[in-house]
Amino acid sequence: MVHPEGAAAAAGDQQYGQAPPDYSYGLEDSGFSDAAIRRGFIRKVYLTLMIQLLATVGIICAFLYWDALWQWTRANNWFSYTMMAVVVVLILAMSCCDNLRRQVPLNFIALGLFTIAEGLMLGSVVVYFNAEAVLWAVGATALVSLSLSLFAVQTKWDFTRANGSLWVFAWTLFSFALLCAILRSQYLYILYACLGTLLFSLYLVFDTQLILGGKHRKYEVSPEEYVFAALNLYLDIVLMFFLLLQVIGLQSS
Template sequence: MDQTNGSAAEGAELHPPPYSPPYYEQNSYTGVAYQVGKGNIAVISPPGSYNDPAHPEDPPAFGGPQHCSQAPPVYTYNAEETDFSVATIRRGFVRKVYLTLMVQLLFTVGIICAFLYWNTLKTWVRENYWFSYSMMSVVVVLIVVLSCCDNIRRQVPLNFMALGLFTVAEGLMLGSVAVYFNAEAVLWAVGATALVSFGMSLFAMQSKWDFTAGAGCMWALAWSLFTFLLMCAIIRSQYLYIFYAYLGTVLFSLYLVLDTQLILGGKHRKYEISPEEYVFAALNLYLDIVTLFLLLLQIINFCR
């Protein structure tokens, strides 16, 4: 019985005394040791005075420095760094597009030269006219795939494989068409296309006129030109063909300016192509240049 009471008394001594505000106001705090568990571990609170940070004893006077009420620093939007980063991304995108376009054009010119100066291949293409139509079908299918399937043209290396396949098919189609023209006329058309493309690209880079805002009007003009082509196929007049080729050259020169401004972007452009769409941008420029080549080839051939 005594042992039970003794253990109870020892247990009671292990707990801290209850909180009593008058007691702590009258007596100074000297520190208390508490036994934790049954081991030899104790938590000792050293004596000392502690300030209440929430309710300071000596608050600052009215109008004085109040550290607790200081506002956080104002967030400043650094527009110069943001503009620089956007411009850097856009420049890298432009370099990637024109490097891809240059490789496409060099490869295409090489294929055309093979069709022009390899007599066996030239003779075979003229005897098998189905080759040209089959290449046209492949080109149309690849254009639709690259234009509509964004998961293909954005996924590396699938986008480069599809673009390379399209470039080969387009080069074979152009080579099969070039065998029906004189080699000198084809070379003149290549030079004229390079000159027009270079001039229109410089104009698009330096001009402040926003051609991207008139994309809808140019689309309507393109359909009008297609209707005019059907009329030329029915009437079959050489002068009408020349006029059609001139109109097409002007229209696709404007398209080259439009697509160049879509790639360059800028504050004075209404629309721009996303930097992720470098394959689609190179495809647009390549198609503009190829169409210019075919139209200029017709003009030079008719004039000769």
């Protein structure tokens, strides 16, 4: 069986290659000083995220339960790498071009194309796992994401100050992924997937607090960056799903 650790590592690079969003320091200069603007921003972000996740789950189910598509994908490995390249190009374009992620309707078109490409890439990976493992990974990802989002809202711990520490952790994990690819040990794969899940769990809390802002947060994301904020949350959840699927799939194999 082909393990998707390479795809997960490459997808993990998407998180690290993104341009940082515009930060605001303090509420006096923040676009969120108006509570109505802040609530509207949060609604836009989470509505966009929900649509992305529903579309992604639908694409994954098509790859799992449509036999002709399942067989074609397993017989054509180039499809996974092509979708991976498309995803990376779209992320770089949205990260580097302010107009592309801020100007309507270009931002929604770009985000829609990215979501479809990401869903196709995920679908091309899940065909190497049995349907039960994929569904368990989907359920675990949903539970963990909801729990961490509620924690990020309620806690007064400011994870936005930990940006540097998360960056170091991310590159350390990337180095560990290279070691796993060389040694090809199943136990190292499982350890790598567990550490990756922890990393992107922390990133999910971090990005959620950037979106919510408030007096207990040092940094906030600009209200104009709702598409980029939704993209960050989506990537955190997708990469967490990748790694949880790897843990569940390897333990059941």
